[in-house]
Amino acid sequence: MKKIHELALSSKKVNVSEITKNVMQAIVMRVGFGKSYEDGHEWKRVSRLIGQLQATITTFFISDLWPGLPFVGLIDKLMGKMDLLEKCFRDLDSFYQELIDEHLDPQNSKPHEEDQDIIDILIQLKKDQSFELTSDHLKAILAVTTM
Numbered sequence: 001m002k003k004i005h006e007l008a009l010s011s012k013k014v015n016v017s018e019i020t021k022n023v024m025q026a027i028v029m030r031v032g033f034g035k036s037y038e039d040g041h042e043w044k045r046v047s048r049l050i051g052q053l054q055a056t057i058t059t060f061f062i063s064d065l066w067p068g069l070p071f072v073g074l075i076d077k078l079m080g081k082m083d084l085l086e087k088c089f090r091d092l093d094s095f096y097q098e099l100i101d102e103h104l105d106p107q108n109s110k111p112h113e114e115d116q117d118i119i120d121i122l123i124q125l126k127k128d129q130s131f132e133l134t135s136d137h138l139k140a141i142l143a144v145t146t147m
Contacts (some may be wrong), residue, residue: 025050032145033099034117049095056088096139118145 007014029046050094061081063073076082103119104107116124122141128132 030117032118032142034103034115034119035099046095049091052088053092056085059141092143094099095126097135097140099142100135100138118142 004014004016004019025047026036035042059081062075063069066072073082099119100123103123119138119142122133122138125131126138
C-alpha cells in the first residue's frame with residue numbers, strides 16, 4: 001500500500017496488476033520459503049524464475065498434441081522448446097536446492113516452532129523418517145505448493 005501511495009503522489013501511472021502480482025509472490029515466498037524477498041537482486045531472480053516457469057508451462061509443445069509419435073518431439077527440439085524447458089527445470093531445481101541447503105544450515109535454525117515454514121516442516125518429516133523423502137521429493141512438493 002505504501003508503494004501505491006508513493007507512486008500515486010508522484011503522479012506516475014500505477015500498474016496495480018503488477019503490484020498485486022508482486023505482493024502475491026512475496027506472500028507465497030514468505031509462507032513457502034520463510035524468506036522475505038525485497039526489491040533487489042534476489043527478488044529479481046525469483047521473479048525471473050517465476051516468469052520463466054509461467055512462460056514455459058504455457059508454451060505449446062507439438063509433442064503434447066501427439067505424444068505417441070517419436071518424430072514429433074524432434075520438432076519441439078529443433079524449435080528450441082525442449083532446451084528452454086530443460087533450462088527452466090535446472091534453474092528451479094538449483095533454486096529449490098539452495099533453499100533446502102539454507103534451511104539445513106544449523107546457523108539458520110528457527111528458535112520457535114511457529115516460525116517454521118513449509119521447508120522446515122518437510123525437513124523435519126524427513127528427519128523423523130515419518131515418510132521416505134528425498135531432496136527431489138522436497139523440491140517437487142515446493143514446486144507444487146508455490147506455483
